[in-house]
Amino acid sequence: MRRRLYAGRDVSRAQSIEELRAIARRRVPNFCFEYVEGGAEEEMTLHRNRDVFSEIAFQPRTLVDVTRRNQRRQLLGQESASPFLIGPTGFSGLLSREGDVSIARAAAAAGIPFVLTNVSTTSLEDVVRRAGGCIWMQVYMYRTRAFVEQIARRAHEAGIGTLVLTTDSALYGKREWDTRNFSGPQNLNWRNKLDVIRHPRWIFDILYPRGFPHFANLGDLLGPGQTSVRGAASSILGQSLDPSLSWTDVEWLRGIWPGKLIIKGIMNAQDAARAISVGADGIVLSNHGGRQLDGALSAMDVLPEVVAEVKGRIAVMLDGGFRRGSDVVKAVALGADAVLLGRATTYGLAAGGQAGVERAIEIMRSEIDRVLGLLGCGDIGQLDQSYLRKV
Template sequence: MQRRLYTGNDPRRAHSIEELRGMARRRVPNFCFEYVEGGSEDESTLRRNRDVFGEIAFRPRSLVDVSKRDIGINLFGRRSNAPFMIGPTGFSGLLSHEGDIALASAAAAAGVPYILSNASTVALEQVVERAGGRVWMQVYMYRTRDFVAKLAARAKKANVEALVVTTDSAIYGKREWDLRNYARPLKLDVRNTLDVLAHPRWMMDVLWPHGMPRFANLGDLLPPGQDSVRGAASALAKELDPSLSWNDIRWLRDLWPGKLIVKGLIHPDDAARAVSLGADGIVLSNHGGRQLDGSVSAMDVLPEVVDEVKGRLAIMLDGGFRRGSDIVKAMALGADAVLVGRATTWGLGAGGRAGVDRAIEILKTEVDRVIGLLGVSSIGELDTRFIEWARLGARQPSHTKQASVELELQ
């Protein structure tokens, strides 16, 4: 009998993130799935984000009592029940009605943080009130800085724990497979229009009776009547600011009293700069392979960044995490936490809140199993002794360089 993944509609029967991905592909129209799935240009960065995990092997220990295990971590002085969180994913309302609420509620129930996308279709105040838990807010540094200041004020009033400023999208990447779904900007071609009609479950969930989802946190930035997912794209594109610099991070740091996390860094020198400007954390990221094609992955640079700034701010990363073993590898290399994006978004597309719950459950169970098989009882015991990776052997950390950077930052 030939092997095959589960092909039904019940996310509770999925055994892996890949099975949830398949369910999402069947449930939502192609243009929605492709928005989540695709990367930029030849998608070499997208592939690199996954390929890097295959280069890293485990070195387990045996005869260790692992009957009691704890996969929780301490992040910004508070316990998180797993070493990962849900990262910001835009347009979640296109996958399931009030998708942002489903993601945030599932994260709260699991005891992990949730980062609300700047391009969410539910207002941040509603997400915080209805979902509870630890809600962080993603922000882009738009040309209209007054809007950014007002969004930060809203977040403060709503008791949002952290702002996560995304820095790698001052210029849009070219996501060709996404573009091919449209006859002209944001007008589906005939093939994709017919494909929408072939997904009645999605239409009943997302389009009826609510209509096309609308951006709930961008109203002050958009022209009147242009807050729909379809109508806002051109206005948002004009708001992207190629002049974005570290001065803008300094401005936001002075403005925002809560935790400030800089997302989109991929170079150790930038990590050190974030320390000097008072950031509380960084997210190493190449935007899920959706921006610069041919980039290194966050995992590639993680060891260097750990050498540079470990202990001076929280080191987080995203990009290609599909298994609990991927998350454990990052933690063993010195990460403080991992962000997952597509994994939980596929869960959302597969079955709404139930699909997100299942995605989180799968990852938590896998992390627990992996650390037990490695011979450790908690995430805090992990380090590079449990990892075999040629890059580690070839790396020669420069203590002299690190010392010079520390002097420069004083």
């Protein structure tokens, strides 16, 4: 019943990520949508993440047989059906009931990895058990190192083989678009409370009958009664982050984690090289979706110099602003091993639950396939910078 409620004709007929975004905007309350959309301060970095793609043009080959096209990639020793995976996004449980499970199931069905956020509203064990597929676990470096160690141990015992450490959030960015919706810590103002009433479908899906969802992995960090996504959990989380985070902490995590370790938040070649020296298996170039340091470069801006420094020695991934298959192709041509999708699949989740995420993945895959054919490149592994021109 719930799947039919969301998986309507709007989602199935969406032709682009932008159309899924429009559906999502109608289907969830304003405060939820603005949490997904908002960037830091004047949102210059948020817009830079999209603008950068218009500065790179394709230079296609012609008279090439592209009857067969391949977009499969090897990533950290495993095959992925496409050159992208789904990155960690918080508060998914406010967009669709058990949203983290829905995203994980969609990723598993598509044969791509999914990075489960530490602030999920379903426990990591339940997501692994119910979704299957290739699940990675994201974690912040909290002041309470014992809790970080506990999350790592739980992930390992659940069968998760890859840990993703987010390093660009030692301090919270100033997200004005999001915080203006509240009259106090996570207390909606009257305008947004009235807007919630205008979304009975969302109320039935999210709030009925248990009320606001809770952060399922943070009980030992936040304490009893503090884990509701509506309560003071966000501000407490901000206080729990550690501004003293350094490479020594990464070395400590590497020492206790037996699986693959990814460092997310790298934005220059020197840090990428340092990641190799501390034993990381991969990096994610990221400005946190434009939600942290406003005025920062896009990950696409720094990708070529990072690839020149570390390509072949460590997996190089990136995120930020990817809305089209052509964006992904440009990143791979510049040397990226894979791209992490954030808002693109989150729009799908908000628009139609698991069906919406599946549609977002389908759109991206079909666009990549078409771009490869029109470029005259039958195999994504053959892409290089000769297919691009800076404009």
